[in-house]
Amino acid sequence: xxxxxxxxxxxxSAVPGxxxxxKISAPLPGKFKARLVRLICGDDSPEGPGFKSxxxxxxxxxxxxxxxxxILAGSYVWxxxxxxxxxxxxxxxxxxxxxxxGNGKPQCILGNYDAATGSGYALxxxxxxxxxxxxxxxxxxxxxxxxLARHWYEVYAIYDSGTGRVVVGQNMMLAYHGMxxxxxxxxxxxxxxxxxxxxxxxxxxxxKLATAHFNGKIDSPRVSGRALKPAExxxxxxxxxxxxxxxxxxxxxxxxxxxxxxxxxxxxxxxYHGRSINLPTRAMTGWNWDSSDFxxxxxxxxxGAIHFHDDDLYDCGWxxxxxxxxxxxxxxxxxxxxxxxxxxTGKIEDYIPFFVRPARGTATxxxxxxxxxxxxxxxxxxxxxxxxxxxxxxxxxxxxxSSVDQYLEEHEGFGLSVYDEHSDGSGVCYSSHLRPILNMRxxxxxxxxxxxxxxxxWLEKKKIPYDVITDDDLHAEGVxxxxxxxxxxxxxxxxxxxxxxxxxxxxxxNGGGRLMxxxxxxxxxxxxxxAGLPGVIEHRRAEDGMRAWFSEAGEYFxxxxxxxxxxxxxxxRPPNMLVGNAFAAQGFVNSVPYHRTPESQxxxxxxxxxxxxxDEVIGDFGTVGGGAAGWEIDRADTRLGTxxxxxxxxxxxxxxxxxxxxxxxxxxxxxxxxxxxNPRVRCDMMFFETPNGGAVFSTxxxxxxxxxxxDGYKNNVSRLTENVVKRFVDPTPF
Amino acid sequence: xxxxxxxxxxxxxxxxxxxxxxxGPYSADLQKLLQLLRWGFVRGRTIIICTKPYREWRLGxxxxxxxxxxxxxETEVFTDYGxxxxxxxxxxxxxxxxxxxPVK
Numbered sequence: 133x134x135x136x137x138x139x140x141x142x143x144x145s146a147v148p149g150x151x152x153x154x155k156i157s158a159p160l161p162g163k164f165k166a167r168l169v170r171l172i173c174g175d176d177s178p179e180g181p182g183f184k185s186x187x188x189x190x191x192x193x194x195x196x197x198x199x200x201x202x203i204l205a206g207s208y209v210w211x212x213x214x215x216x217x218x219x220x221x222x223x224x225x226x227x228x229x230x231x232x233x234g235n236g237k238p239q240c241i242l243g244n245y246d247a248a249t250g251s252g253y254a255l256x257x258x259x260x261x262x263x264x265x266x267x268x269x270x271x272x273x274x275x276x277x278x279x280l281a282r283h284w285y286e287v288y289a290i291y292d293s294g295t296g297r298v299v300v301g302q303n304m305m306l307a308y309h310g311m312x313x314x315x316x317x318x319x320x321x322x323x324x325x326x327x328x329x330x331x332x333x334x335x336x337x338x339x340k341l342a343t344a345h346f347n348g349k350i351d352s353p354r355v356s357g358r359a360l361k362p363a364e365x366x367x368x369x370x371x372x373x374x375x376x377x378x379x380x381x382x383x384x385x386x387x388x389x390x391x392x393x394x395x396x397x398x399x400x401x402x403x404y405h406g407r408s409i410n411l412p413t414r415a416m417t418g419w420n421w422d423s424s425d426f427x428x429x430x431x432x433x434x435x436g437a438i439h440f441h442d443d444d445l446y447d448c449g450w451x452x453x454x455x456x457x458x459x460x461x462x463x464x465x466x467x468x469x470x471x472x473x474x475x476x477t478g479k480i481e482d483y484i485p486f487f488v489r490p491a492r493g494t495a496t497x498x499x500x501x502x503x504x505x506x507x508x509x510x511x512x513x514x515x516x517x518x519x520x521x522x523x524x525x526x527x528x529x530x531x532x533x534s535s536v537d538q539y540l541e542e543h544e545g546f547g548l549s550v551y552d553e554h555s556d557g558s559g560v561c562y563s564s565h566l567r568p569i570l571n572m573r574x575x576x577x578x579x580x581x582x583x584x585x586x587x588x589x590w591l592e593k594k595k596i597p598y599d600v601i602t603d604d605d606l607h608a609e610g611v612x613x614x615x616x617x618x619x620x621x622x623x624x625x626x627x628x629x630x631x632x633x634x635x636x637x638x639x640x641x642n643g644g645g646r647l648m649x650x651x652x653x654x655x656x657x658x659x660x661x662x663a664g665l666p667g668v669i670e671h672r673r674a675e676d677g678m679r680a681w682f683s684e685a686g687e688y689f690x691x692x693x694x695x696x697x698x699x700x701x702x703x704x705r706p707p708n709m710l711v712g713n714a715f716a717a718q719g720f721v722n723s724v725p726y727h728r729t730p731e732s733q734x735x736x737x738x739x740x741x742x743x744x745x746x747d748e749v750i751g752d753f754g755t756v757g758g759g760a761a762g763w764e765i766d767r768a769d770t771r772l773g774t775x776x777x778x779x780x781x782x783x784x785x786x787x788x789x790x791x792x793x794x795x796x797x798x799x800x801x802x803x804x805x806x807x808x809x810n811p812r813v814r815c816d817m818m819f820f821e822t823p824n825g826g827a828v829f830s831t832x833x834x835x836x837x838x839x840x841x842x843d844g845y846k847n848n849v850s851r852l853t854e855n856v857v858k859r860f861v862d863p864t865p866f
Numbered sequence: 867x868x869x870x871x872x873x874x875x876x877x878x879x880x881x882x883x884x885x886x887x888x889x890g891p892y893s894a895d896l897q898k899l900l901q902l903l904r905w906g907f908v909r910g911r912t913i914i915i916c917t918k919p920y921r922e923w924r925l926g927x928x929x930x931x932x933x934x935x936x937x938x939x940e941t942e943v944f945t946d947y948g949x950x951x952x953x954x955x956x957x958x959x960x961x962x963x964x965x966x967x968p969v970k
Contacts, residue, residue: 531908555932
């Protein structure tokens with residue numbers, strides 16, 4: 133697999149005057165070139181509209197020195213004080229829940245060990261999965277007993293420089309018959325411990341890098357400046373610290389404090405605080421969680437664990453190669469920085485997307501295209517082909533890897549999506565855009581970003597003026613970012629929504645705005661943005677819905693905000709309330725056409741069907757499955773909140789067995805769950821009026837956008853959509 | 867649980883049905899056979915690799931874990947996706963049933 137030129141920007145959405153910094157890693161020696169393009173269509177498939185972009189002369193055009201920039205994945209805590217941990221006698225202890233013991237790599241729990249100099253100390257799990265301790269150049273000391281994955285242990289190492297002895301031990305918190313609950317190993321250390329490096333939790337140093345990443349939860353880590361007795365270890369488990377032993381404690385970190393931050397708080401009184409790197413997962417049940425509460429805000433003392441992963445990634449931290457200040461006259465739209473390097477046979481290239489809004493508070497068109505950046509992040513660098521044991525059973529196809537899939541499979545460290553499990557099998561909760569996102573690109577699969585370029589392509593072809601705004605803006609600025617527009621158009625798959633985003637869109641339609649929902653499976657999952665850190669979302673899969681992984685019990689509430697996550701319908705806000713329909717089924721073998729319903733003859737929607745006959749089959753064509761209704765589909769249901777006056781104007785019902793009903797509607801398993809025998813597997817196109825002269829149009833289909841360009845854009849899907857846009861940007865109230 | 871009986875005329879007929887229409891529609895029995903071939907993680911099993919977008923596919927296999935090269939066939943190249951799908955079906959049949967698929 134050949135190397136790639138890769139990059140990312142420090143922000144996704146920008147207004148004129150904003151500076152957007154681009155960071156590039158170019159694998160070939162010498163130089164790379166860059167230019168700015170406006171992206172019209174990213175679909176380069178033979179049946180599609182074709183890749184279309186427009187060169188924009190800009191300050192970033194030019195040639196730059198090429199350099200490789202590494203990605204350093206793996207989360208840990210870095211304690212900023214160093215000298216206080218250079219101790220002649222010490223005890224280190226923690227509660228641990230290892231998830232990958234014996235993965236062939238050392239996994240550090242805590243210490244200041246530096247592998248580059250062979251100095252300092254660390255309590256860790258060795259390559260065979262046994263608790264171990266190392267100090268200086270001494271041979272490691274191990275219990276020799278492999279730890280059980282996903283079990284809580286109290287672990288410790290006690291070093292007395294006077295006797296030269298170290299005691300390494302563990303107490304298993306769950307007793308099993310026939311297993312020794314407490315074991316320890318005592319050895320003499322001949323060599324000095326040495327100074328070590330930074331004090332880290334869940335990793336150790338290798339000069340300036342962090343390595344030996346821990347997989348699993350760590351709770352209640354403590355460092356004492358005295359060789360305690362093994363019996364004294366458990367007296368320091370809880371907080372407040374044991375009154376008698378507290379005087380010896382150098383640091384005691386309470387991970388339940390600052391849950392929504394990257395700060396790690398030392399409560400010993402010495403204030404040797406730390407910071408988490410690469411966003412290990414917080415708001416995790418601790419060693420003492422007793423299922424009496426599921427909200428970490430109610431019982432923080434039971435949520436004192438952080439779950440570390442060797443593949444966590446928040447910010448690549450690459451150096452900036454160039455910065456674009458968005459020109460004041462740059463039209464709002466989807467843009468890419470195009471970078472490339474020549475090769476003997478052609479070139480390697482990347483297109484790095486970003487989105488330009490008009491100046492805040494202004495609109496330069498009556499229509500806004502709301503780019504679903506939160507959903508792009510949710511899918512960023514997804515590796516479902518390897519993460520999902522049920523992948524082929526769900527898609528009903530043999531797994532087919534694209535070049536993006538293959539590259540991500542072969543190159544670890546790009547971070548994962550919330551569709552994946554970490555290397556230790558735990559669900560991925562956080563996704564950041566501060567890394568190259570290989571599937572948020574033109575010339576990739578027709579899904580999310582690249583599928584949404586069917587909409588920009590159609591709008592440009594039809595010469596319909598539009599502004600571009602994003603989820604990031606909607607979350608930060610609320611309904612104010614929508615109010616300047618008579619009509620807002622969603623992308624093909626606006627799946628992930630924060631409460632602020634949902635409230636804003638609902639306020640917009642309630643206030644007379646017009647919403648065109650050009651997709652399906654929208655407004656489905658609840659997410660949170662971080663109050664302080666840019667560019668990252670959080671999501672927990674909780675306990676229902678078409679979910680990629682199971683949340684552990686007690687871990688449904690998000691660390692960023694304390695809100696419950698999971699489905700919006702389970703949070704009391706079904707999508708039907710906003711857009712008339714909601715996720716009903718999915719299938720990926722073929723798409724099908726819509727047929728008009730009797731309700732489509734209602735005079736309220738005569739504008740929609742101008743030029744479309746009553747018996748016309750709508751959308752039996754398209755590049756996404758060969759039809760306009762498909763992939764993921766939504767259905768109306770007044771029991772789930774569809775407004776009583778909403779009209780189902782067209783419907784698709786002819787779905788095959790490969791379309792599977794959504795599991796959240798299945799309160800109980802039964803046998804009629806696929807498109808061939810389940811009447812709830814259907815796609816409903818909706819229209820309804822909202823207060824103050826507004827209205828909503830919903831296609832209920834992800835495939836819909838792929839039908840717009842058929843036959844030179846002269847087709848009934850394009851006609852219907854154009855009819856809606858014309859009416860929706862007309863200010864005459866509904 | 868049902869099993870694929872490699873000697874039976876029914877299994878041969880189902881394989882032929884798939885070969886004739888690899889993208890369906892599938893009979894109920896063929897759906898069940900495909901479920902048996904597709905259960906579980908695909909790591910270590912034959913899958914399809916798209917080696918040139920829209921134009922070329924080969925059979926391949928992921929390595930035992932992430933971070934290692936994907937094994938891609940050097941011998942058989944498909945310029946039709948349906949042909950690649952049929953070849954993958956036969957390879958899976960061999961892996962799951964333990965014998966070659968009776969339909970070539």
